[in-house]
Amino acid sequence: MRADKVAIGPVHGEASALRVLIVDDSVVARTVLERILTAHEGFLVAHKTNNAQQALDFLARKPVDLILLDVEMPGQSGIVALPKILEAGNGAKVIILSGNCQEGSAVAVEALALGASDILSKPDRGSFGDQFARALLGRMERIFGAERDDDSSAAIHLRQPSGERAIACIGVGASTGGIHALGQLFAGMTVPMGVPILVTQHLPPSFIPYFATQLARMTSLPVKVAEQSEILMADQIYVAPGEANLGCRRTWNGQIAVALSSDRTPLSSLPAVDPMFMAIARCYGSGAVGVVLTGMGRDGTSGAGHIVDGGGIVIAQDEASSVVWGMPGSVARAGLATALLPPEKIMPFATQRCAILA
Template identity: 60%
Template sequence: MTATVPIMTSPDTEPRPVRTLVVDDSVVVRTVIERILNADPGYRVVHKTNSAELALGYLAEEAVDLVLLDIELPGQSGLAALPAILRTNARAKVAILSGNCEEGSAVAVEALALGASEIVSKPGSGSFGEQFSLTLIDRLNRLFADRPLRSTSFQPLIPREVQPAAQPLACLGIGASTGGIHALGQLFAGLVAPLGVPVLLTQHLPASFTVYFAQQLTRMTSLRVKVAETGDFLAPDTVYVAPGDANIQLRRGLHGRVIIALNPERTPAGNLPGVDPMFASMADIYGAGAAGVVLTGMGRDGTAGARDIVQAGGWIVAQDEASSVVWGMPGSVAGAGLTCAVLEPDAIMNFVARRGKVSA
């Protein structure tokens, strides 16, 4: 059993402002964004620049918490520079602020897959009104909602010998939200051999993202990827993606085969799709053969469902705090004592395969 060791530190009751780098080719936009952010005590623009190359030069010398990045830049595009920005300042969160990266578009999903934490549509010139200011601050506040709460840090202890589960793995469920698309790329990159079981995936995304998200997933893994539909029979080594307007739930059909039954009802917390109903349904159908993975995301979605899985004899793995964009969902399940491991995404699938004792 993998343990987590809480290391107590002094809580930040008054966290320092979020140090922000603004990268946009328009001097007007840079000035407006600086005015909006500096008017809020939670943010401070420490540097502005008009190119990705100059931004990387600044980040090589200075650390920031947030990069607001345009896509269309002179020279290297923001999208092309995104991986290098994240490598140069690994702790920074990158929010794409662009008029050419609409939410739900293929470019938006690609940006999220590359590691962007948020997508904010930039209005046209002269349209930066009060509503945009409120929307921008609200979206950014969600990314940094856990800053005052980080009084406890969990460091994973990875055993040399992973204890097998009570039953062989029969179904794997994965839940994620903010930052999840990038984390999923790392998670599937760590899958060296098929698990031999169906994989259910709930990523908090609007319905407009679903098609592009599924297409992006097919480039991340050799497993078959399918947007879940009511009536689908679960097959091994297939990833069933929750559509943006329904929860994945399961039932047994003829001859005991497991079938997807989508549910359009929001969870009590307002999530749709939700991780909790997916995990709860897995616990009902698979019992101790169910396992869940909770990746980066804000809120607590997945905690109630994870408890159902554990009570049924199954087990839960959470993403570690250091690699999470927001350690809300994984931090909640870890803090509730429901995890058997807290790991970086690229180590999770190896752990799952070993603990699940799935025969080749």
């Protein structure tokens, strides 16, 4: 049974448990991690090893659902080995654990860009405790046990696009697994779109400088953290700051400028996708395109409704390629998506529509 089909929670029998591979050069860390996991009936420690090569050897023989991967190890580091481990894992999720990989660091963002599902700072060897155990289980809950909507079994109907204008602006929203998905999204953009691209990725403020730098490596387009009142330019990527929602407004002379806001609802992240989608719907009307990538929760669904009501289109990442099909799944079940696609096919789809309507 694959990991993305298993919800965290008490289960009975090894056949239903999530199979976990622990890769850490510290015997203390391996022992503590195994103790945390075996105390929960939803997990089975399939194997423990202290280096990346042995992990690859095991993955060549046995499947797992989750890999807990240390960064600092003898021989090959976890970051260097990560691409091969993801390939050998054949769909297994990877959580990076490291005492020197702070959650807002460049190394952490690089790990997420390479395809890690999440990262968690590992305490000193003598400092493992209940707080770390709760944090680790919380990360697993985020990936494997994302809440299911009451209408999760509802049939999904794709919406036929309306409106007759060319694309004028693209807004992209993402959360868990989104940094890697963004890399795939921009890798699939073989020609410039000729429009501004706004990106809201759920991240704390400390991540944002490294995230923008990493994003710039994924595309030939210029990337910057959005600043209040700057005029939106074509073929420029604007990243939402960690402490504000990224929106836009029309100026007195008809140009469209960045409008940042720190307003939040009790259930929303900051930055959030909904305000961004609402803003581009208001400013660009039927020329607005919303893209919803992997992430937990429903952020983006309300804003997607505004885009559709204004004549624009919304494209959501498909379930098979998502780390967590929460945000895109919510949009799809609401009947707001024109297409469900893997990230690398989204920009070509949008380009095709732009060419038709231009």
